[in-house]
Amino acid sequence: MRTRQLSVVLVSVLLVASGVGVGAVGASLSGGDPVDTAGADAAASVAGDAPAQAGSNIGGSPDLDVFAPNPNLVPGRTNEVTLQIANDGNFRFGNAANSELVTTARDVRVDVEASGPLSVESGETSIGSVTTNAPGELPVSLNVPQDVEPGTYTLDLDLTYGYISAGESRTVTVSRDVDVRVRDDARFRVVGVETDAQVADSGMLTVELENTGSEPATEADVQLTSAAGVLTFGGTGSSTARIAELAPGETATVTYDVEVAPNSAVRSYVVTGRVAFKDPDGIRRTDETISLGVRPQGEQQFSIGNVSADLRVGEDGDVYGTVTNDGPATARNVVVQYAEESPSLIPVEESVAVGTLEPGASADFRLPLAVSGEAEAVARTADVAVQYRNAEMERRSYQDLELLFDIAPERDRFDVAVADRTIQAGGERTISVEVTNNLDEEVSDVEARLFADDPVATGDTDTGYAQSIAPGESVTMTFDLSATGSATPGSTYPISFDFRYDDADGNSQLSDTVRVPIDVTESEGGGLPLPALAVVLLVVVAGAAVFYRRRE
Structure with a gap:
């Protein structure tokens, strides 16, 4: 480079002595077209070649390095790590005011590889130009296994970029590395999920968490969020429960009230979670890797069979039947309730209790009814409901039931x-x-x-x-x-x-x-009828009385 500078100086001195412009010679030596200094066209040509002339008189190169402002990785998930590409620049000669011409890294492309158990999801990435004043940012997607050992891991980067120095365009590839770190923090994974919630009902969701990390966690707030609108936490999308302390290798159970909307499908619904906790230094940290599936039980159902009746028009009678708990859960304090509204068929007792029914169990019942005299002797239907209490002893009702029975014609009692x-x-x-x-x-x-x-x-x-x-x-x-x-x-x-x-x-x-x-x-014996006989007797009695008085 020094030999070239001396040559340019000697040639310039000779040309000055001979009356030839230095600028024209510099442009020619740096690869530009020869320039004629005579006339306006020559002046315009010299002005147009000014950047090239400036580039030819400036030397330097970019100097790139890589940093990880937040190198911490969380196991069991894909981590998004942002790397910074800094350019310190290397200005060697020329006008310092134009140093960016030679220190800027243009069209920077970065290829990242990970060591050990880590893997890179993202491929080669272009981040544009990187100047000495504005570092570039490179997002990298890193897959970190759940069982990865805590410690420091190295990312290897190949940076390919172009730059201009002494009027020449150059492309180079440099290798850099940067360290990332898997912390020794507490980590959490779901080891058990249970729920007794049913479709169209509420219940308890129990989640068992294990601290798979190497440090204890305190004041761990476990927040669960439902991704499905049919599964809610007491009518809201999320709920939080606290674990006071959880040592490495230990498990703890948290419970939540959940509700499942009517007519929901019986399948697993996605629930995500995050655990905000304190590490041994009292620093608040977060594990957002929690994910689980919640599968509610089917809607509680009942059926009624063996229906018979001894009802007659104008009489009291009974409807008999058998109620069966079709599951899936135990129904407590089951009551069969007459739900029909009819002026001619009136319940003597509106409901009858049959006790607790396990899934698949049945019980007989009798509903006393009064049939009015205006009722028709026909086949009748009547709605009935089954009321019961769930596992939390909350009252529930199943409505989709109907009785079919006959009413016999009226008779003399x-x-x-x-x-x-x-x-x-x-x-x-x-x-x-x-x-x-x-x-x-x-x-x-x-x-x-x-x-x-x-x-x-x-x-x-x-x-x-x-x-x-x-x-x-x-x-x-x-x-x-x-x-x-x-x-x-x-x-x-x-x-x-x-x-x-x-x-x-x-x-x-x-x-x-x-x-x-x-x-x-006809009256028997030819005697007088009773009325006539009574008249005769009265006459006889009256005559006897007159005769008796006259004798006196």
């Missing part, structure tokens, strides 16, 4: 059979009545009453009583009945009975009226 349904005109008699319980339950405190209309009348005994009558059982009651003389022989007249009784539940009931025909026959 009691059959009445009169052994002899005849009575003489103007006569009276005691009739024997056989009363049969047509109901499906035993009745008690049964009081029967006889009613009759003219020309048939009741006598002194118009009521009968039975302490109890079992289903299908018959009892005999007696009543007094008479027929006036105006009753027409050969005609039939109705008498009627009604019954007041207590049902099996102790409720007082009144039956519908039961009508029985009574046939009137």
Whole structure:
């Protein structure tokens, strides 16, 4: 380089002595076109070649080095490390005001390789020009295994760039290295996940964490965040639980309240986490490598089978069935609730309890209902619900159930059979009545009453009583009945009975009226009818009284 400078000086001196411009010679020596100094064209040519002339009179080169401002790596994840490419520059000669012409590294390309267990995801990267005043930045993606040993690891870099010196363009590749560090901090990994949360319900999420690092962690705040909107932490997207202290190799359990939206799919939902903790020096650090899957249980379901009924129009009865817990969880304090709203079908008891049901277990139930007299004797459906308590003893309800049963036509609750349904005109008699319980339950405190209309009348005994009558059982009651003389022989007249009784539940009931025909026959023995006989007797008594008074 010195030989070239001396040559340029000698040539310049000779040219000055001969009257030739130094600038033209310098341009020619540095690779430019020869320049004619005569005329305007020559002046313009000299002005256009000024940068080249300046470059030819300046010497130097870039001087690149690599630094890692934050060399710390976290195991078990891909770390983004930003490296700085600094340029100290090496200016050798020329006008220092134009030093950037020769010290700038142009079109810098960097290829990074990692040592040991680390690997580089990013390939060769271009970062543009690097000057002495503005360092370049190089983002590097490093894969760090979870089980990597703490310590220092080296990244090897090849930097390829171009620069200009003494009017010549040059391209070089230099090798540099920089250290990165895997700290001895506490590290965390998930070793167990359990939840009893079900679709359309809430539950507990239990997560077991292990400190896989080589240092203890204190005041570790474990924050979990759900990536799915159907899985929430008490209605919010995230929740935090604290571990007071966790030594290396130890595990700890944290719990969270979670909810799962109705109609959600039964699958694993992604939950991410971060642990903010203090190291032994009291410095707050963060591990953001936590990730887990949460799979809720299916929605609690029930089914009802073996449905039957003994319902009749105008009577109380029961619907029978079997409720089954189809799972997946145990249902506590299960109650079958009648949920239909109908004016003709009224629940005597709105719900019945069947106890606790394990998954797959069944229990029989009976729902007492009252059927009004206006009800139709048809097949009916009725909605029912199953109420229960979950593992947290919170009340839940399952609605999607229906009963299908028949309502039988109305019937007389009691059959009445009169052994002899005849009575003489103007006569009276005691009739024997056989009363049969047509109901499906035993009745008690049964009081029967006889009613009759003219020309048939009741006598002194118009009521009968039975302490109890079992289903299908018959009892005999007696009543007094008479027929006036105006009753027409050969005609039939109705008498009627009604019954007041207590049902099996102790409720007082009144039956519908039961009508029985009574046939009137001729008076036997040719005697006077009772009314006529009474008149005769009155006349005789009156005559006797007159006769007696006259004798006195």
